[in-house]
Amino acid sequence: xxxxxxxxxxxxxxxxxxxxDYYLAHEGYRAARRAVLDxxxxxxxQMVKHSNLQGxxxxxxxxxxxxxxxxRDNKRPKYLICNADEGEPGTFKDRMLIxxxxxxxxxxxxxxxxAIDCHLAFIYIRGEFVKEARLLEAAVEExxxxxxxxxNIFGGKYDLEVLVYRGGGAYICGEEMALIESxxxxxGWPRIKPPFxxxxxxxRCPTIVNNVETLSNLPHIINNGAExxxxxxxxxxxxxxxxxxxxxxxxxxxxxEAPMGTExxxxxxxxxxxxxxxxxxxxxxxxxxxxxxxxxxEIEGLKMDFPSLTAAGSMLGSGxxxxxxxxxxxxxxxxxxxxxxxxxxxxxxxxxxxxxAWMTKVLRRFTQGQxxxxxxxxxxDITDNIGGLVDFSxxxxxxxxxxxxxxxxxxxxxxxxxxxxxxxxxxxxEAAA
Amino acid sequence: MSFxxxxxxxxxxxxxxKQYPDRRSAALPALHLAQDxxxxxxxxxxxxxxxxLDITPATLMDTISFHTLFHTRPRGKYxxxxxxxxxxxxxxxxxxxxxxxxxxxxxxxxTTPDGRFTLLKVECLGxxxxxxxxxxxxxxxxxxxxxxxxxxxxxLP
Numbered sequence: 001x002x003x004x005x006x007x008x009x010x011x012x013x014x015x016x017x018x019x020x021d022y023y024l025a026h027e028g029y030r031a032a033r034r035a036v037l038d039x040x041x042x043x044x045x046q047m048v049k050h051s052n053l054q055g056x057x058x059x060x061x062x063x064x065x066x067x068x069x070x071x072r073d074n075k076r077p078k079y080l081i082c083n084a085d086e087g088e089p090g091t092f093k094d095r096m097l098i099x100x101x102x103x104x105x106x107x108x109x110x111x112x113x114x115a116i117d118c119h120l121a122f123i124y125i126r127g128e129f130v131k132e133a134r135l136l137e138a139a140v141e142e143x144x145x146x147x148x149x150x151x152n153i154f155g156g157k158y159d160l161e162v163l164v165y166r167g168g169g170a171y172i173c174g175e176e177m178a179l180i181e182s183x184x185x186x187x188g189w190p191r192i193k194p195p196f197x198x199x200x201x202x203x204r205c206p207t208i209v210n211n212v213e214t215l216s217n218l219p220h221i222i223n224n225g226a227e228x229x230x231x232x233x234x235x236x237x238x239x240x241x242x243x244x245x246x247x248x249x250x251x252x253x254x255x256x257e258a259p260m261g262t263e264x265x266x267x268x269x270x271x272x273x274x275x276x277x278x279x280x281x282x283x284x285x286x287x288x289x290x291x292x293x294x295x296x297x298e299i300e301g302l303k304m305d306f307p308s309l310t311a312a313g314s315m316l317g318s319g320x321x322x323x324x325x326x327x328x329x330x331x332x333x334x335x336x337x338x339x340x341x342x343x344x345x346x347x348x349x350x351x352x353x354x355x356x357a358w359m360t361k362v363l364r365r366f367t368q369g370q371x372x373x374x375x376x377x378x379x380x381d382i383t384d385n386i387g388g389l390v391d392f393s394x395x396x397x398x399x400x401x402x403x404x405x406x407x408x409x410x411x412x413x414x415x416x417x418x419x420x421x422x423x424x425x426x427x428x429x430e431a432a433a
Numbered sequence: 434m435s436f437x438x439x440x441x442x443x444x445x446x447x448x449x450x451k452q453y454p455d456r457r458s459a460a461l462p463a464l465h466l467a468q469d470x471x472x473x474x475x476x477x478x479x480x481x482x483x484x485x486l487d488i489t490p491a492t493l494m495d496t497i498s499f500h501t502l503f504h505t506r507p508r509g510k511y512x513x514x515x516x517x518x519x520x521x522x523x524x525x526x527x528x529x530x531x532x533x534x535x536x537x538x539x540x541x542x543x544t545t546p547d548g549r550f551t552l553l554k555v556e557c558l559g560x561x562x563x564x565x566x567x568x569x570x571x572x573x574x575x576x577x578x579x580x581x582x583x584x585x586x587x588x589l590p
Binding site: 077086087088089090091092095120126127128129130131161163165166167168169170171182183184185186187188203245246247248249253254255285289320322324328332333336337340343344346 | 452453454455457458459460461462464465486488495496498499500501502503517518519520522523524556557558559560561562563564568571572573
């Protein structure tokens with residue numbers, strides 16, 4: 001694994017890497033051309049299914065399987081949406097892919113569009129990324145003038161338009177149903193699933209929503225084959241290159257591309273240079289802020305892929321790794337995240353809207369030294385009411401329309417469970433007695 | 434004060450309507466366009482835009498109030514938005530907020546009396562590798578320190 005060569009980010013930092021000329025000079029659009037001119041929908045879907053590419057947005061759903069849910073006999077238009085609404089705290093990989101290689105993403109979009117017979121695709125990018133949105137618009141325009149997008153692309157009989165759409169600054173719009181509502185010009189309130197977007201999405205038409213990184217993998221799968229892709233990483237069941245975002249208490253924060261299944265300690269200590277000033281590692285959030293944190297003792301030998309993280313009681317999520325060293329105040333950190341979720345709760349479901357605000361209030365009380373002993377259990381009780389334990393065997397899918405409820409409950413529970421002593425230390429003296 | 438798109442923006446708005454399969458989907462791009470032009474969205478702007486999008490002003494207001502990037506009240510010429518979420522917080526975002534608050538003698542959410550600066554705390558800007566991050570209008574300023582920020586702010590026209 002030491003001789004791994006970056007695949008998605010190999011051109012990052014090269015002068016002009018975002019331009020069409022550069023991309024074409026490095027085998028760009030070879031895969032899209034092949035997909036449009038020489039492959040049919042089934043061939044593309046089978047190939048990607050066989051590659052075991054899992055969605056890189058957070059849930060890790062197999063990409064090829066998702067596309068196969070698009071109904072064939074449906075005469076309504078089909079849509080593809082690239083989810084570039086990157087906002088999960090600790091995650092900044094999509095921005096890097098867009099900045100350095102927007103054409104890799106557009107090529108991936110052409111391949112999926114071809115597979116699901118879509119003729120109008122969107123890139124929903126978070127509204128704050130103004131510069132990145134302009135860059136994408138310029139890249140799309142380059143493609144339009146070069147017969148890579150538009151009518152009869154690559155001289156074939158297939159038409160495809162891509163629109164860049166800037167969001168309005170709402171974390172929840174990274175959730176696919178909320179994103180679709182926002183794209184329809186409405187408030188971004190998630191819809192109940194099913195029906196899933198593949199059946200009823202944008203304008204109630206069959207729609208696929210894929211993450212930037214997922215799409216960026218596709219040209220490489222078409223060019224090099226499914227077997228090649230499965231050979232990358234620790235397990236053929238969860239393979240491929242992965243972008244890991246390291247931030248917080250590390251010497252060299254940044255995006256690092258490594259094979260799926262790379263050990264978390266390797267990423268922290270080798271890639272990102274370890275903690276500053278030789279401070280001891282305390283805890284790590286392994287997959288964006290929604291992933292329950294792991295203590296330093298829990299990450300020994302832990303492989304960073306979907307199944308390993310699930311087995312460790314957390315999740316790979318978006319690959320956003322936030323490192324906290326011994327100087328971190330866990331009560332403050334927990335409050336910081338709870339406040340984030342309270343601010344970003346869309347307000348549709350009562351448990352989440354009321355619960356996140358209430359929990360944040362209780363945590364703020366703690367940080368101000370006014371916590372009460374019973375508050376610790378109260379916090380646990382509130383998390384249980386927002387996003388109680390999901391029991392799939394019972395057909396239970398949480399207590400809110402979308403997974404936001406779990407996304408706030410699980411990390412807060414982990415903070416309190418694993419660092420209960422720090423919460424107790426915050427209690428005023430009489431309450432602590 | 435009535436609202437109308439400039440000639441250039443009018444052209445862009447018409448292009449939007451042709452690109453999207455339904456009119457209402459052009460709402461967010463149209464709102465961005467109007468806000469870029471006017472600085473913030475007045476009642477008159479919202480009423481005119483709603484008419485152009487073929488929806489009621491209340492329906493458009495529903496969308497506006499949900500999305501934090503749209504402003505319905507005047508704000509400073511420069512919107513200083515300090516990211517306060519975990520990675521930025523671990524890198525000292527609180528000190529940056531205190532510094533700006535002290536520099537301009539305003540609290541978070543306030544605008545300087547000369548109308549130049551509005552200070553806001555915002556949630557994750559998605560640039561955690563270069564924490565702490567401040568967004569000033571459309572631009573990100575990354576790995577900022579008090580000194581670096583002072584130099585940036587001193588240069589603003």
